[in-house]
Amino acid sequence: MVRDEIKALVEAAITNAQDAGALPDFSMPPVEILRPKQEGHGDYSSNIAMIAAAAARKAGGGKVNPRQIAQAIVDHLPADALVGKTEIAGPGFINFYLADDWLQQQVGVIVEQGDKFGNLGQGEGQYWQVEFVSANPTGPIHYGGARNAALGDSLSNVLEAAGYRVQREYYVNDGGSQFDHFAATLYARYAQLLGQDVPVPEDGYQGEYMIDYARTVVHEYGDRFLQMDRDEAIDALKPIGEDIVLAALKKELAGMGVIFDNWFREQSLYDEGLVQQALDYLDERGELVRRDGAVWFLSSKYPKNDKDTVVVRSTGKPTYFAGDIAYHYDKFFRRKFDKVVNVWSVDHQGHVARMSAMMQAFGLDPDRLVILMYDLVKLIRDGKEVKLSKRAGNLITIDDVVKEVGADALRFNLLTRAPESTIEFDLDLAIAQEKENPVFYVQYGHARICSILEKASEKGLATPEHDAKRTPARLVLLTHPSELTLIRKLLGLEEQIETAIERLSPHNLTHYAIDLTKTFSAFYRDCYVADPENPELSEARLLLSQATRIVLAKILALLGISAPEQMWLEDKKDLID
């Protein structure tokens, strides 16, 4: 990555300068390389001289002029192909300008690497899990879950691009009372379909979809569950109902392009005795206590926790948290993930401290479990918020929103905001502004490049492919400012991926995609690409277009959004026909 290379150059320059006696032999603070916002301040800059001056002053070295330190560093910079010019500016910034001839050749590097460009491999050898969505398996998913799905899935994509091995997991909460209510409801709907007068329980699920599920049961199993008594039938219906609902969940999530590697059933933790095993482990470590007939986890001894937590009720039934303990015991001790990211909505925020306590009680580094918290999605229709509940059966599902606005627009929109910001998603606006949606802007940019490449080939120009002999000689023709600006922007992909991983959020990638598309538009405006009169320059520009297409397609893939090869507006299409 360019930034790291520049950093290495600065570090080397400091050492050189100290060896030469041009800089005092004090220990230098870590070198930071910045991306100046302001044009005219270089492609990269370093504030090291100012920081060093402050450090020297504190160490009693008296007043030191940062600009002198900067000068000493610049004087001792090793020569490197990528740096074209350096300058000292302002209070002591060192600004670096990338060399044009180096930039030009990077186009060849991108085209050669193709969809591998940007994969830096920093996660090589690391095994991570991203657990996300994990909505109760009791029916279609509330639209808020779409944000969870988009975040978890895109984050997984980004991690994989960086070389991490990633497992995408859905935790199926089939062990608690909610799932009991689900099975009881399924039984009621099933019996009703077969002419019995069995009411849906009060704490059951009123939604129409339960009737569809019941219909599937009738279709596949006939009336056999009516031969049993109610409790026996409900037990028998549990695994059947679970299969049905999981199939529905998979389909709904696939509708927005999300596929899980593993569906982990809470119930399996009980069936395999893992809950007991995990609790025994904590007990041996002195983390549990019996009190008031219940078993408590002594969470209050850990920071940020003000109370203890019941893990086994006085009735003998384990709490949900006991399952969570076993689940994470499994993640870290049995499956041995290096790091686990749980994507949770803010309303679970109260559990975060307890999860950290649990990790410490396990004797594990709490940083190996990251809770990625995202805020709510407020759905706005007719100027007011839509508030609904699954239990009442009048919820708006992911499927509903996907049908209204499309999976691509939905994902892009959800991934444009930082996880901790509340999203106001105005459905009317989303539909009315369909053409103005930034996702189409980016997709259109990709389609436009495809179209240019196609036109070029019709005009008899060579398709842009990397060729070690030909391309370097062509690429030196890319001297227009819009060409060089575009190349600079393309090289930013690596840093963008790194940033997304640092923050465990891909939302910077959507902004980068818009930015890159805009930069391409300027190039498209200023530089005619496919010109048979100018085959050599055309070849160079086609390579640059191809490199841009590669990067745009890559970002869209990371975001889980399609990269169409063509897009036509309805009225325009008519004109063509």
Add this chain to the structure above:
RNA sequence: GCCCCCUUAGCUCAGCGGAUAGAGCAUCGGUCUUCUAAACCGACGGUCGUAGGUUCGAGUCCUACAGGGGGCGCCA
């Protein structure tokens, strides 16, 4: 009462210690005989919630306060 998040342009949001705070939308102008006008160019628009503090330097870090949201069960 305690804990967490948010407050930046009319609206929706980026910006996570650097040099003159950005984008999209909206509004107002201007661009299609030429590789897709789902595009491009220009204009308008901000005492970054308030008050202190740390720093050579603060939208960014710390403290307090105000406003908004969420969370504090032998529920999940």
